[in-house]
Amino acid sequence: MLWQLLRSVLLIGLLAANFELSANNILITDIVKSADASWSVTYRSQTPVQSIQFHHSPDDSRFERWQLISDGFSFRKLNGKDTVFKQDGSGFTSVTFALTPTYIHLPKSYAPFAPYSDGSVLLHSGRFFACATLCRSDENLWYLTLSAPANERIVLNGLSANNKVSWYDENDGRKVFVGNTEITETNHYIAVIDNALPPALISALEEFIPNAMVAMASRFPALGQKPMLFASFGKTKGQRYGRQGGVLPDQIFMHWYGQLKVSNPYDLIWFYAHEVTHLYQGGYVNSIENDHAWIHEGHAEFVAGELLMQFYPQATSFVEQKRFQAQQDCKAKLAKFRVEEFAAHQEYHALYQCGAYFYQLLAEYSGSAEKISYDFWLGLGQKASDKGNVDKDVALAVANLFLTEQNYQRVLREFGW
Known part of the structure; x- marks a missing residue:
């Protein structure tokens, strides 16, 4: 069963342990969740660089939500992309940011964090993709590590681990789960569903999505493997509320924030059906x-x-x-x-x-x-x-x-x- 795989230890260096990082001076991206639930990210280069540039900058929210911990750095836009420099213009080999681990809606992009009500988090790796110096148009390989407290589970690529994982990433990235929300397996997917979501919302999900997957699978190529299904909820301040769904290879995810109510069940089912369709389009x-x-x-x-x-x-x-x-x-x-x-x-x-x-x-x-x-x-x-x-x-x-x-x-x- 896949759940048995989920309980296995994820080996560090999932794709190529002997990959020469220095060949193109690929950055090492170290994401850390500390015991006090704070998050940080450090970018390390094997040789000095003049800047570090983020691959995708859909808006200016990083300037508000990523705080430089390292001294002597400046953070600004360059050619439309968020870029980090030393203030004195010298080269450097590492820089660290403190992160804001709450949900933010990004234009045509996925938030770095989708929190669960129990403190667990769904992380989007693509938000952390960065390049040594400047991003080239053909740059599409990223090396990341993720560390978390030993009492929390890390789920990456359908495998479960504790303490630390490392992997190479590409394209739009992937979702990585950190926390202790219950994981369940059905005939159609492996699910991590927030218990704070309304029962009507969860029951509609559990009833409709398997039916929709069977219907789509009858006409589209089969999925590569049983997908992960993530459904999370995060409280917000004030009147802000909404939802966002998305799909990455073998992953379907939905996040609700703010007010939680099912005003029209058909609108909810439409939301589910839209995301299930995306799951099969890539075939x-x-x-x-x-x-x-x-x-x-x-x-x-x-x-x-x-x-x-x-x-x-x-x-x-x-x-x-x-x-x-x-x-x-x-x-x-x-x-x-x-x-x-x-x-x-x-x-x-x-x-x-x-x-x-x-x-x-x-x-x-x-x-x-x-x-x-x-x-x-x-x-x-x-x-x-x-x-x-x-x-x-x-x-x-x-x-x-x-x-x-x-x-x-x-x-x-x-x-x-």
Whole structure:
């Protein structure tokens, strides 16, 4: 059983113990949770560097939430990326930050910490990716260590350990659990679910997600392994509340913060269905850039509606209203920006709405919601670039296969293409 693997000791150096870190002067990133529940991160270089630059800087929140412990350093933007320098301009081999281990909503990115109500934490490794000197466009390998108090469990890549783990990371990173929340295993996933979440929320999750996974697995390639499912809750000050979900390879995670109530059960199921769809999309498509996020977000929105109606036929009117709202919101945004400009103007919600509207039109004009839900995504994989990348041109080329020329031109006009 996988749970037996979870109880095994995770070996340090998961991928290549003899990897020569000095070859490209890859930074060693040491993340530490101390016994007093404080967190810090230290970046170490084998040779002196003039700066350390973070690979992904979606906003300025690091300047508020990461406090320099090391003396004599400055922290500022350089070419749009958070960058650390010595104030006197000299080289250095290490720098340490104290971290704020609470949840923060980042634009089109995952927070470094998603806390559980019992003090456990889900950590996102990608938030800690940094480069020696400056980040190159082709830099995609990171070496990290994570240390935690001996009485807390570290779960990385489906394996459990205590004290310390080390690993090489890539792409968007992964989620790593630290704490003692109960871990359970079902036929479909291994779950770490916060007991502070409302019973209605948990029961809906445990009922719907297995059904949705069976439905998706019947049409999409099987997952590489049984995924980890993380569902966490963190209290917030004031009136701030919300939720965020996401998917990484073999991981699905959801975080709620602030007020906890299930006002509309169909909206909750839609949220679950959207994330389950993302879990299976990677079987055909490897990469979609943020500017084209409407392709996968819109597909997840459309399939969410189809799954909802499949298992809850009484939710049809809810789905129809959601789709009508997506159409209206999309048209309003298209009056201001082109779809390709949404991300640059941080109109991230419009990526979902216009993406959903795109698939709604394809389903209407092709006469088959099922083909657009499944066969269209297969077509994207077949027409993707050699590296598995998909963009607008690929999406439109596949759309053209499902539509008459007249209806294809109608779609182009609707989106101003």
